[in-house]
Amino acid sequence: MIADTELMTAAASDLAGIGSNLNAAHLTAAASGVAVIPAAADEVSAGIAHLFSAHAQDYQALAAQASAFHEDFVQHLTASAASYASIEAAIASLLHDLNSSADSFTSAIATLPGQILKWLNGAFDYFVSLLDFIVSDPAGFLEGSLAIALIVVLAPIWIPLAILYFAYLLNLAAMGETGF
Numbered sequence: 673m674i675a676d677t678e679l680m681t682a683a684a685s686d687l688a689g690i691g692s693n694l695n696a697a698h699l700t701a702a703a704s705g706v707a708v709i710p711a712a713a714d715e716v717s718a719g720i721a722h723l724f725s726a727h728a729q730d731y732q733a734l735a736a737q738a739s740a741f742h743e744d745f746v747q748h749l750t751a752s753a754a755s756y757a758s759i760e761a762a763i764a765s766l767l768h769d770l771n772s773s774a775d776s777f778t779s780a781i782a783t784l785p786g787q788i789l790k791w792l793n794g795a796f797d798y799f800v801s802l803l804d805f806i807v808s809d810p811a812g813f814l815e816g817s818l819a820i821a822l823i824v825v826l827a828p829i830w831i832p833l834a835i836l837y838f839a840y841l842l843n844l845a846a847m848g849e850t851g852f
Contacts, residue, residue, distance in 0.1 A: 677760065680753035684746050691742045698735040702728075792837045799830050 708728065710721040802823070823830075 675752075675756045677753045677757040680749060680756065684749040684753060687742070687746045687749065691739065691746060694735075694742070695739055698732070698739065701735075702732050789840070792833060792840070795830065795833050796837050799834065 708721040708724040710717040
């Protein structure tokens with residue numbers, strides 16, 4: 673189902689105009705039909721006049737009910753159009769807010785690989801300098817039990833980082849790109 677608020681508002685306006693025309697026609701008919709004057713002074717003419725007057729009164733009662741129903745229908749249609757319009761405005765505002773949030777989230781995600789790579793490069797550079805120190809002065813390094821303890825204690829951190837970094841470089845190489 674598709675609800676077009678402009679069409680609903682136009683339909684309500686058209687129906688209100690139809691209702692006004694019907695009410696005017698009912699008032700015109702009421703003046704001439706409610707009190708029917710008997711055609712003659714006999715009993716049959718009086719009975720027929722009374723019968724027609726009763727039918728005219730019934731018609732006027734039904735016309736009043738139809739008019740009230742019509743007015744209610746027009747009011748409900750107008751209120752529905754306004755309700756749809758306000759809901760559409762709220763949804764549009766929500767979608768705009770979600771779109772803005774998605775844009776900021778997307779830009780944050782887009783910068784994440786660069787930040788991770790920068791952090792991995794820093795960690796890799798640190799461990800390369802540590803390895804250079806070990807290779808350049810193994811005796812001095814072995815004497816420093818603190819350095820060995822650090823390598824052993826930090827192994828759960830630097831080994832996965834080194835694996836991730838090398839996997840990243842291999843992935844770049846597979847795509848034909850360079851890491852730096």
